[in-house]
Amino acid sequence: MRPAVRARLLAAIALLLLTAAQMTGPHAAAGEPGSVPFLQVRIDRVTPEIVTTTSEPVVTVTGVVLNVGDRPVRDVVVRLEDAAAVTSSEGLRTNLTGDVDQYEPVANFITLAPELPRGQAVPFTLAYPLRSAEQPSLGIEEPGVYPVMVNVNGTPDYGAPARLDDARFLLPVTGVPPDPSDDTADALTEVVPPDTSRPVRLTMLWPLADRPRLAAGAAGGTTPVRLIDDDLATSLAAGGRLDTLLSAVEFATSPQVDPDGALRDATCLAVDPDLLVTVNAMTGGYVVNDGPDAGAGTPTHPGAGKxxxxxWLNRLKALAKQLCVTPTVYAQADLDALHRVGDRGLSAIATNGAGGVVDQILGIASVRGATLVGDGPLTGGAAELLATQGRTVAISAADLADRSETTSDSNEPGTPDVRPVRYTPELVAAPFDPTVGAALAGLGTEPMAPSYLDPALDVPLKHDSAVARRQDALGAMLWRGLEPGTEPRTQIVMPPLSWSVTADDARAILTAVATTINSGLAQPRPLTAVIAEAAAVPSGQSRLPGDQLGNPRGRFDDAVVSGVAGVTGRLWGLTAALTTDAQTGLTGAEYTAPLREDMLRALSQSVPADARNGLAQQRLTTVGRTVDDIFNAVTIVNPGGSYTLATERSPLPLALRNDLPVPVKVRLQVDGPPGMSVTDMGEIELPPGYLPLRVPVEVHSTQRFAVDITLRTANGLSLGESVRLSVHSNAYGKVLFFITLSAGAVLVLLAGRRLWHRFRGQPDPADLDRPDPLDVALHFDDAGTPGTKPGPT
Incomplete structure (x- = not known):
């Protein structure tokens, strides 16, 4: 054979061997799928969702493979692979992305299509027993949580055979059913039940919350209530998100479904006060902004969700009388950002004030003593804020980054220690596993990664199907109960507060919680027990957590924080000057309360991390304009022209105007020339409308001058615009005073001298040079002509 022919033959043989290795070898083609996608795997169903000793012994995965590329793909093949049981909490995330070396094939590749044109899809079904004496099977012999992968290979046009996509999920196995290939009489004795000798004490927080929907910049007493959109109308209606959450927990905790009350004991409703305020306002009728939230002048249309x-609110009130209820932080505000704002009053509204709102609207006594930190991490700043608000238990994500402190001796590396930690005499943290919370956050129509999660543990949520993400959540939630060596044997299940679960998701989660309790893997632990156990933690204090935790994308900018601090400070100053309107009963605090709550809504963690700062700045700008309008609504009426003061003590007439619905206490600051003094009128209570005033002044010179008048609150905040008056005074000052005094003295002396001489019968020397009045009279005749009248004859 010629060398050239031999070389071509050897190359062909090598290519065939390489292709065979890719198609039948133990692993998929090396490396991750390329950056240019060609195929996409979507898992549509996994049965059973949770494997038990009584479930079907065969695991079935169905789905489709779609050609999402720009060219046909030939030789599309698929196979099922699995990995060893997850041994650490971190493995609940790392097995769902990255390397695939841990996965082993369950069976050989199955050809789906010789060629898959672009835009087309082909279905698949992979079904294998959990264990079997006859291959193939998943080879699962013990309870645990097992990673499973659907691997797809193909050859794109103009390309080589490669792994083009995969889809991974977690399969929770609470018990191993019998081997289906064993048909002997004692097959049922071969089941492998879970270890229930050390059950996990389980607490489930079921969130009822939403993003802020009230339009920014509407002060108290504003009617009708304005919303930025009408999404709540859809969410509260039948089949909506909030209706689904409420319906699921109503059904699961009903006496018919939960006769012994085990699920009721383990579950507590986590209710956002801001949601209750919004829904309660909607019941009286409301309007919706036509465009973006831009203050009170935005065009509106009637809302449809009354x-x-x-x-929905009536159903919640009925359920709240039977189930534990605890408030979230108001509007799910970021406690770390609130600490940077540095306003203790605003922090108190967000934390201690939240329970009162829930109690008032629902007519119950909610469980106090716990603070649900929510989507963000418990940073050092958040811990300092909570420590200043009184005794509380912070339910927050454990820190997986610091392995030396978060991992106990009995746990695998990468598993957080969720035992309570006392940071200060007032503050104890009751951590939950962040990987479990993140898996729950991946459920629903809007999957997300919480801000408390280290970005290194992110998984491609948008790539995974809803079914795969549901499997991941179930596996993560059941993992601690299936790992008897993990300490401590307590667990808080904390989904994201603004949870977008579907009806199937909610049913699956609540069913899993009930199943794990009924099977003995878990015991219910009420929230009150969590608080009591945390309060009993010894007084030895741990160092506060760091401030650079979780995902930095979720942190609010310094510009937003400083803006919130500035607006809030002005609001508190104004509120201190406002009083109660006698006719309506509206108080100053009630009038400005919605604007302070707007500051908490601006810092809400319910908004996706990438959009937080933009939406916060938008709300902050709107509220800032409203606060400016409120300050400008109390002003001095500028009369124009000029005033003339008739005397040096003539009062200065003024008129004050208050366009607010509540009275306000003000002070006048009058700045005049050096020759003018003003009597301080003290605090003036200015009712809504107009108030005429006469300001006592004293002017010591005759001149035309300018008087600047400013209206301020008692604490010095300027109200409205300053007014400059042109004033003319007719007073002559001290010179006129002394001239008048001297003239009066001379007049008194002259009158006294005349009287003195008269009393003594002496003529006044001043009269000696004057003619006798009788002689003067005789000198004129009757006609008034000068002459000498004739004497008597």
Whole structure:
């Protein structure tokens, strides 16, 4: 054979061997799928969702493979692979992305299509027993949580065979059913039940919350209530997100479904006060902004959710009388950002004030003593803020980054220690596993990664199907109960507060919690027990957590924080000057409360991390304009022209105007020339409308001058615009005073001298040079002509 022919033959053989290795070898083609996608795997169903000793012994995965590329793909093949049981909490995330070396094939590749044109899809079904004496099977012999992967290979046009996509999920196995290939009489005795000798004490927080929907910049007493959109109308109606959450927990905790009350004991409703305020306002009718939230002048249209809001709220009130209820932080505000704002009053509204709102609207006594930190990490700043608000238990994500402190001796590396930690005499943290919370956050129509999660543990949520993400959540939630060596044997299940679960997701989660309790893997632990156990933690204090935790994308900018601090400070100063309107009963605090709550809504963690700062700045700008308008609504009426003061003590007439619905206490600051003094009128209570005033002044010179008048609150905040008056005074000052005094003295002396001489019968020397009045009279005749009248004859 010629060398050239031999070389071509050897190359062909090598290519065939390489292709065979890719198609039948133990692993998929090396490396991750390329940056240019060609195929996409979507898992549509996994049965059973949770494997038990009584479930079907065969695991079935169905789905489709789609050609999402720009060219046909030939030789599309698929196979199922699995990995060893997860041994650490971190493995609940790392097995779902990255390397695939841990996965082993369950069976050989199955050809789906010789060629898959672009835009086309082909279905698949992979079904294998959990264990079997006859291959193939998943080879699972013990309870645990097992990673499973659907691996797809193909050859794109103009390309080589490669792994083009995969889809991974977690399969929780609470018990191993019998081997289906064993048909002997004692097959049922071969089941492998879970270890229930050390059950996990389980607490489930079921969130009822939403993003802020009230339009920014609307002060108290504003009617009708304005919303930025009408999404709540859909969410509260039948089939909506909030209706789904409420319906699921209503059904699961009903006496018919939960006769012994185990799920009721383990579950507590986590209710956002801001949601209750919004829904309660909707029941009285409301309007919706036509465009972006831009203050009170935005065009509106009537809202459509009044009836849905009333029905949902009544259902919640009924359920709250039977189930534990605890408040979230108001509007799910970021406690770390609030600490940077540095306003203790605003922090108190967000934390201690939240329970009162929930109690008032629902007519219950909610469980106090716990603070649900929510989507963000418990940073050192957040811990300092909570420590100043009184005794509380912070339910927050454990820190997986610091392995030396978060991992106990009995746990695998990468598993957080969720035992309570006392930071200060007032503050104890009750951590939950962040990988479990993140898996729950991946459920629903809007999957997300919480801000408390280290970015290194992110998984491609948008790539995974809803079914795969549900499997991941179930596996993560059941993992601690299936790992008897993990300490401590307590667990807080904390989904994201603004949870977008579907009805199937909610059903699966609540069913899993009930199943794990009924099977003995878990015991219910009420929230009150969590608080009591945390309060009993010894007084030895741990160092505060760091401030650079979680995902930095979720941190609010310094510009937003400083803006919130500035607006809030002005609001507190104004509120201190406002009083109660006698006719309506509206107080100053009630009038400005929605604007302070707007500051908490601006810092809400319910908004996706990438959009937080933009939406916060938008709300902050709107509220800032409203606060400016409120300050400008109390002003001095500028009369124009000029005033003339008739005397040096003539009062200065003024008129004050208050366009607010509540009275305000003000002070006048009058700045005049050096020759003018003003009597301080003290605090003036200015009612809504007009108030005429006469300001006592004293002017010591005759001149035309300018008087600047400013209206301020008692603490010095300027109200409205300053007014400059042109004033003319007719007073002559001290010179006129002394001239008048001297003239008066001379007049008194002259009158006294005349009287003195008269009393002594002496003529006044001043009269000696004057003619006798009788002689003067005789000198004129009757006609008034000068002459000498004739004497008597």
């Amino acid at each position: 009836d849905a809001a009333l029905a």
